[in-house]
Amino acid sequence: MAGLPLATAEVCDANSHLITSGELRALQPVFRIYGRRQVFAGPVVTLKVFEDNVLVREFLEEKGQGRVLVVDGGGSLRCAILGGNLAQLAQNNGWAGIVVNACIRDVDEIDGCDIGVRALGSHPMKSNKKGIGEKHAPVAIAGTTVCDGEWLYADADGILVSRTELIV
Numbered sequence: 001m002a003g004l005p006l007a008t009a010e011v012c013d014a015n016s017h018l019i020t021s022g023e024l025r026a027l028q029p030v031f032r033i034y035g036r037r038q039v040f041a042g043p044v045v046t047l048k049v050f051e052d053n054v055l056v057r058e059f060l061e062e063k064g065q066g067r068v069l070v071v072d073g074g075g076s077l078r079c080a081i082l083g084g085n086l087a088q089l090a091q092n093n094g095w096a097g098i099v100v101n102a103c104i105r106d107v108d109e110i111d112g113c114d115i116g117v118r119a120l121g122s123h124p125m126k127s128n129k130k131g132i133g134e135k136h137a138p139v140a141i142a143g144t145t146v147c148d149g150e151w152l153y154a155d156a157d158g159i160l161v162s163r164t165e166l167i168v
Contacts, residue, residue: 006041008157011166018162027142027159031099031118034107035087040097040116041153042068044146044161049133050074051102053081053126059135060086064095068116068152072139073102079125082117084109091115097154101141116154 011024018024045067049055051074059069069090073081082098084106090098090113097116103123104110110117136148146152146161153160 006153006166008153008155008160011153011160015166023163024166025144025161027144027161029158030120030142031159032121033156034104034110034117034119035097035113035115036111037097037114037116039155040068041151042066042096043165044068044070044148044150044152046070046072046137046139046146046148047133047135048072048137048139049081051076051079051081052128052130052132053086054129054131055133055135056081057086057089060090060093060095060098062093064090064093066094066096068097068099068154069095070099070139070141070146070152071101072141073100075120076102077120077123079103079127080105080123081127082110082119083126084113087113087115087117097152099141099152099154099159101139118154118159
């Protein structure tokens with residue numbers, strides 16, 4: 001993926017016109033950093049669930065091909081929708097990263113995986129297993145709407161979403 005070496009702060013400085021037009025957006029700084037991959041980027045796949053991770057597993061069982069799974073978990077802080085087994089699955093299947101608008105668990109396991117993970121926090125309780133959710137739908141997280149097929153760039157400074165792949 002061409003976006004990996006891009007620093008989010010530099011991207012913002014060099015692309016004020018894209019920020020003004022809304023083509024480039026920064027997510028609000030509400031996410032904690034997990035996983036060994038501090039910097040990641042890739043085309044977005046979206047998922048909307050609530051306290052249920054069956055569809056998260058379904059996506060991560062697919063070949064990731066450098067994509068980033070963006071999961072709107074409704075901001076729930078009552079259970080985890082991603083754990084060490086799913087992070088390992090994502091790593092093995094070639095996902096670049098996972099952004100979770102909810103909690104994760106098995107933090108030490110996730111921190112050992114070569115994948116980038118952003119989440120609101122950690123929680124020891126597992127999620128429901130009902131398989132309810134919406135795939136490939138626009139998700140509203142951290143102050144912006146993220147759509148399937150957009151590009152996400154994450155580093156220690158934050159997370160950017162662009163309508164198209166950025167090349168510097």
